[in-house]
Amino acid sequence: MRRRLPPVVPHRLRGRRPVVTAARSSRRCFLGIAAGVGAVVGGGRLLIGAPSGPDVMDGTDRRVVAYGDHPSQVADLVVPAGAGPHPVLVLVHGGFWRADFDRTLMDPLAVDAVGRGCAVWNIEYRRVGEPGGGWPTTFADVGAAVDHLATLADEHHLDLARVVAAGHSAGGHLALWSATRPGLPDDAPGAGPVVVVAAAVSQAGVADLRASEASGLGGGAAAALLGGSPTAVPDRYELASPIERLPVGVPTLCVHGEADPIVPIAQSEAWVAAARAAGDEADLVSFPGGHFEVLDPAHESWQAVVAFL
Secondary structure (H helix, E strand, O other): OOOOOOOOOOEEEEOOEEOOOHHHHOOOOOOOEOOOOOOEOOOOOOOOOOOOOOOOOOOOEEEEEEOOOOOOOEEEEEEOOOOOOEEEEEEEOOOOOEOOOOHHHHHHHHHHHHHOOOEEEEEOOOOEOOOOOOOOHHHHHHHHHHHOHHHHHHHHOEEEEEEEEEEEOHHHHHHHHHHOHHHOOOOOOOOOOOOOOOEEEEEOOOOOHHHHHHOOHHHOHHHHHHOOOOOOOHHHHHHHOHHHOOOOOOOEEEEEEOOOOOOOOHHHHHHHHHHHHOOOOEEEEEEOOOOOHHHOOOOHHHHHHHHHO
16 A cells, blocks of 8 residues: 655646645745746746647757767757757656666657757666666766756857756656755765756656665666665665755655556655655655656646646
8 A cells, every 4th residue: 555645745636737735836936937837937037838839849959969988878959949048958768777768768758848948958878788887877977968068058058057857767766866966975976066957857756766676666676776785785875866865955846646556656755755854845746647657748747847847
């Protein structure tokens, strides 16, 4: 039976609109987005707005960019039309950190975000099952990919003050982890960020690697990622598990299906409870579904992400 944590009041999606609790409604507007997608306030501090039309990729600048020498150290940069400076959405795909999956999983969300006027940085990284994947390089790659935006900012008119990381499943873990980078010790992979994310979104993500391993998620995927169990390599779990790096100091949003059979919603519930207890702004939007609906830009869960941004 799924455990419901008392400090968390999940926002349940009914139809096409999330029911917002008082805790949500009292939050300050993030990056100048008023309630109602596309409303621009605060001098145009807009991350994401309404879609521009059916041919949302027309007029965009799309390219594959290497941020390192390994074949998996690449990302798709998609920049919308216009002079900018453009806010940036970093997309991180899932697949239990394994090489069986790649960044094309996030393509539909990338198309939608670009159509709303947001630059997209859809990253690849070394995964378990390919040379160099796992600890510490998976984390070093994600950090290097985010930091590479500083190299691209001038040419592509990117606004480094408005960079948000969003990821699905294992990518949700890495998106949350990217928000913890400023607090990492100097010798940890991903420490000393050049680009600091302004917020993070976890879509059916893994927030607690110890709990993930204890419950056997992905057939021991967390242990495969970190090269051992929490007992064998406890320091790695301390550095790599987002829930152990709180507070992060930036707003976070979790969206999660109540019947998710792959990553249970308890992962997101635990994150939101712990983040709030640590003084962070954190919210949970739940919906009556499973694990993969969040990858559909037409689904209500993505609309909740758009509203957050």
